[in-house]
Amino acid sequence: MKKAKRPKNNARCRVNDSGAAAGDSWRKQKLLEIHKALHSDPVDVETLRRAAVSQGGLLTDELRRKVWPKLLNINVYDLPYKPGRDVRENHKDYNQVLLDVRRSMKRFPKGMPITQRAVLQEQLIDIMLEVLKHNPQLHYYQGYHDMAVTLLLVVGERTAIAMLHTLSNHHLRDFMDPTMDSTKHILNYLMPILEQVDADLHDFMIRAEVGTIFALSWLITWYGHVLSEFRHTLRLYDFFLASHPLMPIYLAASIVLHREREVKDTECDMAMVHHLLSRIPQDLPYECLIGRSHALFDQYPPSLLAKRAALQSRKSLSISSFQAFQLSTLHQRPDTVLQHLNKAKGSSTSRRGFESALAKDGGSLWGKGNRMVKVAVWGLSATLGAAAFAVVQTAMDWGPEVLLQLF
Known part of the structure; x- marks a missing residue:
């Protein structure tokens, strides 16, 4: 790779630099390149990396939900961990995690209803504790929840667990030692x-x-x-x-x-x-x-x-493991193939699944009359991330029966 020119000592970026280019041609071309890379077999991870680094990044949350897992070698159709509540009170970091999540209000989109944020905060706790449970060598640090909430808002709960697991063992590994x-x-x-x-x-x-x-x-x-x-x-x-x-x-x-x-x-x-x-x-x-x-x-x-x-x-540890980690991402199948291979496992969420969850739900975040909405919001955010909330907000105005028609 050709070496970059040495930046001048007095070179400064302009404050009004927004990274925008004239016209939309560059954006359309980039979208085509990203979609082509995602559908290549194996997935063209190098092109996805260049797209993530270059002007504008990955452009939309929809693309981030597809590309972020590929950058970390995660099969979203075969996620290893499912969130559960059994680990909460018994985990040594539970109290600190709970305090940090309660202080995380500013990390959620402005104007998000309290009820929706409450669901996400519960998911945020589960995400972190699930990763820590399966990785006893890792130690929680204050600020870890800032990483987790960003992933949650974009990719949803299940994929966020898988991404945070990978990041915690690679990019974030040095921060998760018992000392500083x-x-x-x-x-x-x-x-x-x-x-x-x-x-x-x-x-x-x-x-x-x-x-x-x-x-x-x-x-x-x-x-x-x-x-x-x-x-x-x-x-x-x-x-x-x-x-x-x-x-x-x-x-x-x-x-x-x-x-x-x-x-x-x-x-x-x-x-x-x-x-x-x-x-x-x-x-x-x-x-x-x-x-x-x-x-x-x-x-x-x-x-x-x-x-x-x-x-x-x-x-x-982060630096020493990075080269092997990057190599491991180069032989991934496109999502269309992975979805076909995992279709028999019944990974899609159905109305029956929501009704089953509702029957078992004894949550108190919302009143009994709103449990149906709570479960539906939970399911949407777990699978789609933050983009679902525009749909959820509209549906909540009409009522739970409208929301359930989304599945």
Whole structure:
């Protein structure tokens, strides 16, 4: 692959850069390329990765539901785990998970009815505990729920469990050790990147003794915790799911470099610089920053940065397993084939299934008169993700009987 040109020290992305191109021809062409890659046998994962990284990302949530699992080698027609409530009170992390989920209101779409959000929060708890139950070597961290809720809102409960399981054992693995040592190791890649690109900015931050803790929440939540616009979070998830586990650190470096003038104009004091950097602007030019991060990764790969003494003392599980993980994604069958192969297993949800679930449901989130809607919403969000809620909202205005006609 041809090496990217070294970014200029003073190169900055324009704030009003929205990543839009003239006309819709590029978008139509990209949609065709993604659909062609999805229907190739085996699936053309390399094309899907390029699409996720390049301008506009995966474009729609409908495509994300199809492409995200392929990027992680997940067969959505043969998901290994089913959510259950049996693990809740007996799991060591249940109380902390419950507290974090209760504080997660801002991560749900604005205007979502309380009843719908309550269902999703229950699913969010089940998703995380299910993954932790099957992976006792993993340790919950605060911010894990920010990862889980993004997956839930896009792909639904069942697929979110499978995706979070894979991510937890690969991209997020260093964050899930019993101590913060591995996480600190990943954060330690930030300053060497800055030193390579802008020595003056690097030296300023060293003198200020600001460290890298300001980027901690960015890294462990893939920026989901700090961004107010969900569409920006989704764009970054496209990028990170298709990239090396260290790419969030390269994006952090790109953001700091983008704010070079602000940083240097700040008093060279730890508290002042930390205060500035820890409050991430909401109007960042994401497409430009993604492109710059990709270029930085090509020019200063982790292997080059790791030659520094501070990065040689510890081995990253995320980094060491990434090449084998990427290779494992290259021999997937298209969904049309997988659906045919798994059709006999009766994976589709039917009205009978909902009625059976309703008979067993003793939930108290909604009143007895609304249980039918609750179960239907649960089923929709478990299989379709956030896109279902536009349909659900309309159907709820008409009544439960209309909602059930969707199945």
